[in-house]
Amino acid sequence: MADFGGDAEAFRVEARDWLAQNFPPAMKGVDLALTVEEPTGDARLWKARMGAKGWGVPTWPTEYGGGGLTPAEARVLQQEMARIGARNPIGGMGVMMFGPTLLEYGSDEQKQRHIPPIVRGELRWCQGYSEPGAGSDLAALQTKAEDKGDHFLVNGQKVWTSGAQYADWCFCLVRTDPNHKHEGISFLLIDMRTPGVEVRPIKLISGVSPFCETFFTDVKVPKENLVGPLNGGWTIGKRLLQHERNSLSGGGGTAGRFASGTPLDQLAKTYVGVDGEGRIADPDLRSRLIRHQMEAKAFLLTLARAAAESKGNQSPSNATSIMKNAGSKVGQDRAELAIEIMGSQGLGWEGPGFEREELEQVRNWLGGKATTIYGGSQEIQNNIIAKRILGLLDHQ
Amino acid sequence: MAVLTEEQSMLRDSARDWVREKAPVTAFRKLRDGAAPLGYDPAAFAEMAAMGWAGVVIPEAYGGSDFGYLSLGLVLEEMGRTLAASPLIASSLAAASALVLGGTDAQKQAWLPRIAAGEAVATLAVDEGARHDPLQTGLSAAPAGGGFSLTGSKTFVLEGMAADLFIVAARTSGARGEADGITLFLVPADARGVTREKRTLADARGYAAVSFDGVDVGAKAVLGAVDQGYPLLERVLDRARAGLAAEMLGMAVQAFETTLDYLKTRVQFGQTIGSFQALQHRAAKMFTELELTRSCVEAALSAIDAESPDTPQAVALAKAAAGDTLHLVSREMVQMHGGIGMTDAHDAGLYLKRARALETTFGSTAWHRDRWGRMAGY
Ligand SMILES: Cc1cc2nc3c(=O)[nH]c(=O)nc-3n(C[C@H](O)[C@H](O)[C@H](O)COP(=O)(O)OP(=O)(O)OC[C@H]3O[C@@H](n4cnc5c(N)ncnc54)[C@H](O)[C@@H]3O)c2cc1C
Numbered sequence A: 001m002a003d004f005g006g007d008a009e010a011f012r013v014e015a016r017d018w019l020a021q022n023f024p025p026a027m028k029g030v031d032l033a034l035t036v037e038e039p040t041g042d043a044r045l046w047k048a049r050m051g052a053k054g055w056g057v058p059t060w061p062t063e064y065g066g067g068g069l070t071p072a073e074a075r076v077l078q079q080e081m082a083r084i085g086a087r088n089p090i091g092g093m094g095v096m097m098f099g100p101t102l103l104e105y106g107s108d109e110q111k112q113r114h115i116p117p118i119v120r121g122e123l124r125w126c127q128g129y130s131e132p133g134a135g136s137d138l139a140a141l142q143t144k145a146e147d148k149g150d151h152f153l154v155n156g157q158k159v160w161t162s163g164a165q166y167a168d169w170c171f172c173l174v175r176t177d178p179n180h181k182h183e184g185i186s187f188l189l190i191d192m193r194t195p196g197v198e199v200r201p202i203k204l205i206s207g208v209s210p211f212c213e214t215f216f217t218d219v220k221v222p223k224e225n226l227v228g229p230l231n232g233g234w235t236i237g238k239r240l241l242q243h244e245r246n247s248l249s250g251g252g253g254t255a256g257r258f259a260s261g262t263p264l265d266q267l268a269k270t271y272v273g274v275d276g277e278g279r280i281a282d283p284d285l286r287s288r289l290i291r292h293q294m295e296a297k298a299f300l301l302t303l304a305r306a307a308a309e310s311k312g313n314q315s316p317s318n319a320t321s322i323m324k325n326a327g328s329k330v331g332q333d334r335a336e337l338a339i340e341i342m343g344s345q346g347l348g349w350e351g352p353g354f355e356r357e358e359l360e361q362v363r364n365w366l367g368g369k370a371t372t373i374y375g376g377s378q379e380i381q382n383n384i385i386a387k388r389i390l391g392l393l394d395h396q
Numbered sequence B: 001m002a003v004l005t006e007e008q009s010m011l012r013d014s015a016r017d018w019v020r021e022k023a024p025v026t027a028f029r030k031l032r033d034g035a036a037p038l039g040y041d042p043a044a045f046a047e048m049a050a051m052g053w054a055g056v057v058i059p060e061a062y063g064g065s066d067f068g069y070l071s072l073g074l075v076l077e078e079m080g081r082t083l084a085a086s087p088l089i090a091s092s093l094a095a096a097s098a099l100v101l102g103g104t105d106a107q108k109q110a111w112l113p114r115i116a117a118g119e120a121v122a123t124l125a126v127d128e129g130a131r132h133d134p135l136q137t138g139l140s141a142a143p144a145g146g147g148f149s150l151t152g153s154k155t156f157v158l159e160g161m162a163a164d165l166f167i168v169a170a171r172t173s174g175a176r177g178e179a180d181g182i183t184l185f186l187v188p189a190d191a192r193g194v195t196r197e198k199r200t201l202a203d204a205r206g207y208a209a210v211s212f213d214g215v216d217v218g219a220k221a222v223l224g225a226v227d228q229g230y231p232l233l234e235r236v237l238d239r240a241r242a243g244l245a246a247e248m249l250g251m252a253v254q255a256f257e258t259t260l261d262y263l264k265t266r267v268q269f270g271q272t273i274g275s276f277q278a279l280q281h282r283a284a285k286m287f288t289e290l291e292l293t294r295s296c297v298e299a300a301l302s303a304i305d306a307e308s309p310d311t312p313q314a315v316a317l318a319k320a321a322a323g324d325t326l327h328l329v330s331r332e333m334v335q336m337h338g339g340i341g342m343t344d345a346h347d348a349g350l351y352l353k354r355a356r357a358l359e360t361t362f363g364s365t366a367w368h369r370d371r372w373g374r375m376a377g378y
Helices: A006-022 A041-053 A071-083 A093-105 A108-119 A233-249 A251-259 A264-271 A283-311 A318-347 A356-372 A378-389 B006-022 B025-033 B042-050 B069-081 B088-102 B105-116 B229-265 B277-305 B311-342 B348-360 B365-375
Strands: A125-128 A144-147 A151-162 A169-175 A185-191 A197-202 A211-222 B122-125 B140-144 B147-157 B165-171 B182-188 B194-199 B207-217
Touching: A006 A041, A006 A071, A093 A108, A093 A125, A093 A233, A125 A151, A144 A169, A151 A169, A151 A185, A151 A197, A169 A233, A185 A211, A185 A233, A264 A283, A264 A318, A283 A318, A283 B277, A283 B311, A283 B365, A318 A356, A318 A378, A318 B277, A378 B277, B006 B042, B006 B069, B025 B348, B069 B088, B069 B229, B069 B277, B088 B105, B088 B122, B088 B165, B088 B229, B122 B147, B122 B229, B147 B165, B147 B182, B147 B194, B165 B229, B182 B207, B182 B229, B229 B277, B229 B311, B229 B348, B277 B311, B311 B348, B311 B365
Parallel strands: A125 A169, B122 B165, B140 B165
Antiparallel strands: A144 A151, A151 A211, A169 A185, A197 A211, B140 B147, B147 B207, B165 B182, B194 B207
């Protein structure tokens, strides 16, 4: 492992000690970040301790309850947690997207009010960006917020709002000027319990309903909930999307996803069988699996290279721009191969006759289709590479 | 780009400057048009050697700088950009590695200083057929008068017309297909019974078919151990393959940049063709593949420097990734240039031809993918 220098290594002892005293062993390998129910018992304890320590958001400033660690120390903490199987219990959109954005653009009162509950994992946030008429072309959004003196009056509809049915708050892009597309958008925080907010869950192809349609009918939102200047929300909203993309493509999350579950070669040897040499019996499948595994390896090497380059003080590498597409392709290919390998068993939906892994794979496969759609679709990512990185012009 | 040391950055920058000035694509074109007998310009290679590039993987005790494989890869990448022709891969990388890894002190003394200085060109003579397959080595080395007598032939030997020394894979026992029984020999090109004939491929480099007709060599000509040359050969070939991958990466990067320039300047339907999304997305795909390939190539070269046990996997991945990416980019280069890309006057054809030659050298993309799969338990 890399040498993080004296101070960060000194921090390792501190982290190890604290974890030894505060991590309930029963929580080993348990991931709370995405659970919907309020935790109880050890889970509740672990979450409360991490929340109070601020280490769920290790690099956020201490004045708002964050851990105040340097990036090097945060990596050490991550390693020490991984070593004992401790998962970060603090997560969600508040941590991944909204918090970093508010820390950058919010007023001091807004930060004092909204950051500490995110640090402690007490409040859930959802993202009110997409609308029926505004997907990839997000700036076409129409949900309007009218200035009524002491408050905004919000009317309109959002869609694909992940977790809206469980959320306490929503960070929203709203139209405050109908005459300017990008310069007529503001960034507004809406309490989901305000009268006039209604959510309707939408069922996905994977059978679950992780997101909703969200309706706003004459919703009164206090003026103090405007982040940044009026009609200045587009810049803030885009910054938030950068955080979203980074969390979707970078780091351990993606790498972890490939590593989880039974390795594909074992899966294939079990379901497809082996030839006289002990190799996967279907040679076409075998060669496609190898190709996929090599692509996955190339992607992991690229993640590692980008991390090394950013540490080595080179300017942010071009490699980061390809991560979302490259990572989502590897993830989707893996899921397609997994269900292909398992044949009809791999399509098991529910009920008897199927292993837990089989039922999980089918949902992984379907759920994973979203990775090339949200956070800037695959095509939008290619547009971004073509225009921003390669300098090609817009079609006239 | 990997995080480089100061020395490595300097080496790369000087290679970049030199290549642009002294070995642009026009220089290679001139060699080709003049049917240069060796496939490269000896005066240009002498300049490279004077800058130390022929000794990058050779220890200081034998006249090199011992900068390592990632460093040499940086030079090779720059060479690849302009299709600069030289014996750097055959001699300064592959043959030098064979001597460094397997040679006795006397063998090293005899050849490495001259290779590092660019005074001697050495090369591997391994393959006997159209496709790379070192296990199929059949050239026989029979015991004779305390030494060996070599009989058989080798094909498509890199820089075979220029070589002063062949490092020959021969069979001292066993049958084709077996690893045991392969032995490496150092055979000077002027040894009695060695004949060579130029093989002109589409990429216009200096390949040769080399015949060995009862060539007598002493016991001291054995590189490494008798019958046990195959593991050494694999290590040597992996170093050569990683270098090839670096050259291929450089070629692909340049082929892509040249194509991108054209997308930004060629006007049709009243706008640059690069504004058409069908081409933009293919460009973005190529860019993505180039970034992924760079990670693989740098990882392979670094694995060699670190003497990592994963080196064979890392190299197979790098050669396959570079093969796929260069294949894609070289095809698109022709396609996206339209008619002009089909003309001999344009560079696209030069990249396309060289691409296929490197793709097949020391193991095709499919061959390395299969190899990687076997190593990974598939
Ligand atoms: C699981 C999931 C969770 C989500 N969660 C949220 C959330 O919490 N909050 C939120 O606000 N949104 C969320 N979204 C919405 C997501 O951001 C949008 O789906 C996305 O922006 C695409 O918009 P769209 O669905 O309207 O598709 P469209 O934009 O209509 O795209 C349809 C197709 O056209 C292509 N296309 C569009 N424009 C171009 C172009 N210029 N060039 C080439 N091709 C183009 C797209 O790539 C796509 O293939 C979620 C989506 C999913 C799938």
